[in-house]
Amino acid sequence: APLADQDFAPILDWIAAEVRPWVGRGKVADYIPRLAEVPADRFGMAVATLDGRLLQVGDAEEAFSIQSISKVFTLTMALEALGNELWNRVGREPSGSPYNSLVQLEREHGIPRNPLINAGAHVVADVILSSDDDARGRLLSFVRARSDDMAVEMDPEVARSERVAGYRNTALANFIRSFGNLDNPVEAVLDFYYHQCAIRMNCVDLARSFLYLANRGRCQHSGEVVISPERAKRINAIMLTCGTYDAAGEFAFRVGLPAKSGVGGGIVAVVPNVLAVAVWSPGLDDKGNSLAGAQALDLFTTRTGLSVF
Numbered sequence: 001a002p003l004a005d006q007d008f009a010p011i012l013d014w015i016a017a018e019v020r021p022w023v024g025r026g027k028v029a030d031y032i033p034r035l036a037e038v039p040a041d042r043f044g045m046a047v048a049t050l051d052g053r054l055l056q057v058g059d060a061e062e063a064f065s066i067q068s069i070s071k072v073f074t075l076t077m078a079l080e081a082l083g084n085e086l087w088n089r090v091g092r093e094p095s096g097s098p099y100n101s102l103v104q105l106e107r108e109h110g111i112p113r114n115p116l117i118n119a120g121a122h123v124v125a126d127v128i129l130s131s132d133d134d135a136r137g138r139l140l141s142f143v144r145a146r147s148d149d150m151a152v153e154m155d156p157e158v159a160r161s162e163r164v165a166g167y168r169n170t171a172l173a174n175f176i177r178s179f180g181n182l183d184n185p186v187e188a189v190l191d192f193y194y195h196q197c198a199i200r201m202n203c204v205d206l207a208r209s210f211l212y213l214a215n216r217g218r219c220q221h222s223g224e225v226v227i228s229p230e231r232a233k234r235i236n237a238i239m240l241t242c243g244t245y246d247a248a249g250e251f252a253f254r255v256g257l258p259a260k261s262g263v264g265g266g267i268v269a270v271v272p273n274v275l276a277v278a279v280w281s282p283g284l285d286d287k288g289n290s291l292a293g294a295q296a297l298d299l300f301t302t303r304t305g306l307s308v309f
């Protein structure tokens with residue numbers, strides 16, 4: 001039978017048992033004070049297939065802070081707003097540096113290496129702010145439509161808590177602005193950025209919401225064309241090469257799928273033409289990716305044979 005037709009339910013149960021030793025290990029992100037309060041012992045995983053199946057295990061319905069996973073949604077919106085001109089303002093090469101690194105920006109004249117590191121996400125946020133008076137509302141409706149969950153919200157406490165401790169992002173945004181690559185005030189860009197990162201979703205929402213990238217740009221449940229097949233292809237490529245920062249090589253080696261992580265402990269991965277899979281476990285490795293989450297995806301692609309390799 002085709003790989004896509006597998007029964008994923010027992011596979012998820014098996015993975016949840018296998019990753020137990022990793023759950024609770026690693027370090028919960030604490031540079032955003034509010035995130036330090038999240039219990040470390042959680043693990044959830046959900047698979048949403050293009051043929052309409054939804055499978056889940058563990059804490060798959062517990063909402064968490066999606067953090068950098070939001071960068072995929074905003075990249076999608078900015079590409080629709082600005083078209084390919086976006087690539088004059090942000091690159092598409094892996095950075096090989098931590099997500100919040102400043103060093104390459106000076107050499108590259110304020111053009112961030114890619115849209116999935118913090119610097120690139122600031123430029124993307126700036127594009128969205130320039131294209132809409134209600135950028136936050138627009139992003140929220142986008143995410144609600146993709147996940148088919150009208151209850152998705154931004155957590156104002158997480159956004160506030162990150163702003164208070166946001167020295168690094170403040171430095172990045174000011175530095176980019178000094179090169180003329182932000183049009184809006186730095187405060188407005190950061191305010192939008194902290195709120196996009198503060199979106200709360202669960203694994204089920206996230207798996208469902210990434211299906212448009214598995215489906216050549218078309219939303220699986222509404223049938224809406226979110227983005228062209230060409231752009232869906234390109235966003236997947238950027239996720240593969242840049243979605244897990246300076247662990248993207250290691251991630252391709254272990255998992256072999258386009259994926260995006262966040263310091264809330266979530267990771268979403270796309271199997272083109274088949275499914276999207278989301279995992280959550282708050283303990284992070286030293287690159288800021290979920291330890292148990294990466295392990296779960298490694299097991300998933302090996303066991304199912306579903307990777308791009």
Ligand code: GLN
Binds near residue numbers: 069261
């Ligand atoms: N909001 C976080 C930050 O800007 C996002 C980082 C992440 O999830 N990798 O540092």
